[in-house]
Amino acid sequence: NSNDIGDDETPASAGDVNVGGTVTQIDAGDNHNCAIVDTGSVRCWGDGANGRLGYGNTNSIGDNPAEMPPADVNVVE
Numbered sequence: 001n002s003n004d005i006g007d008d009e010t011p012a013s014a015g016d017v018n019v020g021g022t023v024t025q026i027d028a029g030d031n032h033n034c035a036i037v038d039t040g041s042v043r044c045w046g047d048g049a050n051g052r053l054g055y056g057n058t059n060s061i062g063d064n065p066a067e068m069p070p071a072d073v074n075v076v077e
Contacts, residue, residue, distance in 0.1 A: 019043045 021037035032046030032053055044053040045062030053061060 021039040034044040
C-alpha cells in the first residue's frame with residue numbers, strides 16, 4: 001500500500017508539543033493516546049467517544065495542543 005509507514009517515505013513532523021513536562025510513558029490506543037508526564041499528570045488526546053480520554057465528556061481533543069488539559073486521574077506505579 002502506498003503512503004504506509006516503511007515504504008521509504010520521510011514522515012512529516014508536527015514538531016514539539018508542550019504537555020507541561022517530559023513524557024515518561026505513553027499508551028497508544030486505536031483512536032486515542034495518553035501520556036504520563038514527569039510531573040505526575042496525564043495528558044490524553046484523540047477520539048473522546050464514550051469518555052475514553054478521562055475528561056468527563058465525549059469531546060475529541062488534539063487539533064490544538066492547548067486543548068490537552070491534565071486528566072483528573074492519579075498515577076499509581
